[in-house]
Amino acid sequence: MAGMGEQPAKDFVPAAPQLWTYDVLSFLLTRARHWRPALLKQVAPARGDVIADIGCGTGTQLRLLARACPTARLIGIDPDDAIRRRARAKLAGVGTPVELLAGFARDSADLLRGRRVTKVLSSLMFHQVPLAEKRSGLASMYAALAVGGSLHVADYGLQRTPKMRSRFRMVQKGDGFDNTEPNAQGVLPELMTDVGFEDVQETRVFETLSGSISIYRAVRRQA
Incomplete structure (x- = not known):
């Protein structure tokens, strides 16, 4: 993710080779029906929350959040305009307004400035x-959060076993070894700590057909 606003497709990895396959592949290969509810439970949306989903994709997690807590203010950020159109259609029937913004993860602080974001999440x-x-x-997510706010991430993490390492190779073939290998080595908690987050925890690990997916939680305590 690089740059601000609408960007050419070459500046990011598309969600899937054909957009219509994204949700199907995610459901089949990542056990999404297990980890998405776990991520929702951890985020625990509540009245008064301002929640930003960074790299929101087709809006699946935003829809779960909207249904769980219609009074929370929800914002999705993604650089892919085709993905955002699909998310907008998916969210049209939830009854809760969801703001969808064009941008990359590194733009989070600028896009969310002044919104008093209480929780930030990101998945895959x-x-x-x-x-x-x-x-x-x-670092931008940290800056976007209000003091006391929390970060929630679900993504491929440390691949602890030979079986998970072998399965993760299909992800590496699709998304590139250089991008994916740091995740496989467990770099995300270290990076969270480096940029200022505290109480960094890996709270759940799910074995899937494409490798293991970890859920992380961290807190911004400093002004």
Whole structure:
């Protein structure tokens, strides 16, 4: 993820070779029906929350959030205009307004300035971007959060077993070894700490057909 606003497709890894396959592949290969509810439970949307989903994709997690807490203010950020159009259609029937913004993870602080964001989440985005962008994205998310706010990430994490390492190779073939290997080595918690987050925890690990997906939680405590 690099740059601000509408960008050419070559500046980011598309969600899937054909957009219509994205949700199907995610459901089949990542056990999304298990980790998405776990991520929702961890975020625990509540009245008064301002929640930003960074790299929101087709809006699946935003829809779960909207249904769980219609009074929360929801914002999705993604650089892909085709993905945002699909998300807008998916969210049209939830009854809760969801604001969708064009931008990359590194733009989060600028796009969310003044909104008093209480919770930031991201799912299946960090493994697709270079190491420098992982760091700058997390730093921008930290800056976007109000003091006391929390970060919630679901993504491919440390691949602890040979079986998970082998399965993760299909992701590496699609999204590139250089982008994905730091995730496989467990870099995300380290990066979260480096940019200022505290109480960094890996709270759940899910074995899937494409490798293991970890859920992380962290807090911004400093002004």
